[in-house]
Amino acid sequence: MKLGIIRCMQTEDYCPGTTDFAFIREKKGxxxxxxxxxxxxxxxxxxxCPAKKSVLRARExxxxxxDAIAFASCVQKGNPIGYPCPFARxxxxxxxxxxxxDVTIFDYTH
Numbered sequence: 124m125k126l127g128i129i130r131c132m133q134t135e136d137y138c139p140g141t142t143d144f145a146f147i148r149e150k151k152g153x154x155x156x157x158x159x160x161x162x163x164x165x166x167x168x169x170x171x172c173p174a175k176k177s178v179l180r181a182r183e184x185x186x187x188x189x190d191a192i193a194f195a196s197c198v199q200k201g202n203p204i205g206y207p208c209p210f211a212r213x214x215x216x217x218x219x220x221x222x223x224x225d226v227t228i229f230d231y232t233h
Contacts (some may be wrong), residue, residue, distance in 0.1 A: 124157060125164045127184025128232070129177050129218070130195035132168035137203050140166060143195050143232040152233040153193065164188045169198070174214040181218040185226055192218060193229035200231055 128143060146152040147161050154161060165184045170176020181192050194215065201207035208214065219228060 124159060124161050124191050124227070125188045126161055126191045126193055127165045127167070127181065127187075127189035128163065128193045128195055129180060129184075129198070129214075130166065130168050131197040131208055132171040133206075134197040134202075134204055135168060138197060140195065142202075143193075146233040147193075152196075153229040153231050169208075169214065172210065174208065174210045177214050178217050178221045181222050185222050189226070191227035191229065192222060193232050196231045196233050198231075202233070 126147065128140070130140065144163070147154055147163065150157055164187055167180040167184065170180065184192060194211070196202040198208045198211050198214070215228065215230070
Protein backbone atom coordinates (compact mmCIF):
# COMPACT_ATOMS: atom_id res chain seq x y z
CA MET A 124 0.00 0.00 0.00
CA LYS A 125 1.17 3.49 -0.83
CA LEU A 126 -0.22 5.95 1.71
CA GLY A 127 -0.74 9.69 1.69
CA ILE A 128 -1.54 11.38 5.00
CA ILE A 129 -3.54 14.55 5.45
CA ARG A 130 -3.21 16.27 8.80
CA CYS A 131 -4.69 19.32 10.51
CA MET A 132 -2.72 22.47 9.86
CA GLN A 133 -3.74 23.84 13.27
CA THR A 134 -1.93 21.04 15.13
CA GLU A 135 1.36 21.10 13.22
CA ASP A 136 3.06 23.06 16.00
CA TYR A 137 2.04 20.43 18.56
CA CYS A 138 2.68 17.23 16.63
CA PRO A 139 5.39 16.27 14.14
CA GLY A 140 3.55 13.08 13.17
CA THR A 141 5.79 10.66 15.06
CA THR A 142 2.88 8.66 16.51
CA ASP A 143 1.23 8.47 13.07
CA PHE A 144 4.44 7.07 11.60
CA ALA A 145 4.94 4.61 14.48
CA PHE A 146 1.40 3.22 14.15
CA ILE A 147 1.89 2.81 10.40
CA ARG A 148 5.26 1.11 10.85
CA GLU A 149 3.93 -1.18 13.60
CA LYS A 150 0.55 -1.71 11.87
CA LYS A 151 -1.45 -0.58 14.87
CA GLY A 152 -4.60 1.53 15.10
CA UNK A 153 -6.27 1.98 11.72
CA UNK A 154 -3.52 -0.09 10.06
CA UNK A 155 -4.02 -3.25 12.09
CA UNK A 156 -4.58 -6.11 9.68
CA UNK A 157 -3.22 -4.31 6.61
CA UNK A 158 -1.43 -6.87 4.46
CA UNK A 159 2.00 -6.14 3.00
CA UNK A 160 4.22 -3.11 3.30
CA UNK A 161 2.96 0.43 3.81
CA UNK A 162 4.98 3.11 2.05
CA UNK A 163 4.31 6.74 2.96
CA UNK A 164 4.30 8.78 -0.24
CA UNK A 165 3.41 12.11 1.34
CA UNK A 166 2.42 13.94 4.52
CA UNK A 167 0.50 17.17 3.92
CA UNK A 168 -1.73 19.46 5.92
CA UNK A 169 -5.32 20.29 5.03
CA UNK A 170 -4.45 23.88 4.14
CA UNK A 171 -6.19 25.35 7.18
CA CYS A 172 -9.83 25.88 8.00
CA PRO A 173 -12.20 25.09 6.38
CA ALA A 174 -9.90 22.42 4.87
CA LYS A 175 -10.71 23.17 1.23
CA LYS A 176 -7.12 22.51 0.14
CA SER A 177 -7.38 18.93 1.39
CA VAL A 178 -9.06 18.01 -1.90
CA LEU A 179 -6.17 19.40 -3.94
CA ARG A 180 -3.64 17.76 -1.65
CA ALA A 181 -5.38 14.37 -1.80
CA ARG A 182 -5.44 14.63 -5.60
CA GLU A 183 -1.71 15.35 -5.61
CA UNK A 184 -0.96 12.47 -3.23
CA UNK A 185 -2.83 10.08 -5.53
CA UNK A 186 -1.07 11.57 -8.56
CA UNK A 187 2.23 10.80 -6.81
CA UNK A 188 1.30 7.17 -6.24
CA UNK A 189 -0.93 6.96 -3.16
CA ASP A 190 -3.59 4.27 -3.34
CA ALA A 191 -4.76 5.11 0.18
CA ILE A 192 -5.35 8.35 2.06
CA ALA A 193 -5.32 8.56 5.85
CA PHE A 194 -6.68 11.47 7.80
CA ALA A 195 -4.30 11.85 10.73
CA SER A 196 -5.89 11.45 14.15
CA CYS A 197 -5.69 15.19 14.72
CA VAL A 198 -8.47 15.59 12.14
CA GLN A 199 -11.05 13.07 13.36
CA LYS A 200 -10.09 12.63 17.01
CA GLY A 201 -8.55 16.00 17.82
CA ASN A 202 -5.24 14.53 19.02
CA PRO A 203 -3.17 16.01 20.64
CA ILE A 204 -5.13 19.12 21.61
CA GLY A 205 -8.56 17.56 22.07
CA TYR A 206 -10.28 19.54 19.33
CA PRO A 207 -11.52 17.47 16.38
CA CYS A 208 -11.87 19.26 13.07
CA PRO A 209 -15.38 20.70 12.70
CA PHE A 210 -15.01 20.17 8.94
CA ALA A 211 -13.82 16.52 9.11
CA ARG A 212 -17.01 14.93 7.78
CA UNK A 213 -17.26 17.31 4.83
CA UNK A 214 -13.52 17.08 4.15
CA UNK A 215 -13.71 13.28 3.93
CA UNK A 216 -16.78 13.48 1.69
CA UNK A 217 -15.06 15.89 -0.72
CA UNK A 218 -11.81 13.92 -0.77
CA UNK A 219 -13.71 10.67 -1.40
CA UNK A 220 -15.53 12.31 -4.32
CA UNK A 221 -12.23 13.59 -5.74
CA UNK A 222 -10.11 10.45 -5.47
CA UNK A 223 -12.81 7.87 -6.23
CA UNK A 224 -13.79 4.55 -4.74
CA ASP A 225 -10.55 2.77 -5.72
CA VAL A 226 -8.56 4.75 -3.14
CA THR A 227 -8.79 3.44 0.42
CA ILE A 228 -9.66 6.06 3.02
CA PHE A 229 -8.60 5.75 6.67
CA ASP A 230 -10.54 7.94 9.12
CA TYR A 231 -7.67 8.13 11.60
CA THR A 232 -4.17 6.83 12.22
CA HIS A 233 -3.97 6.12 15.95
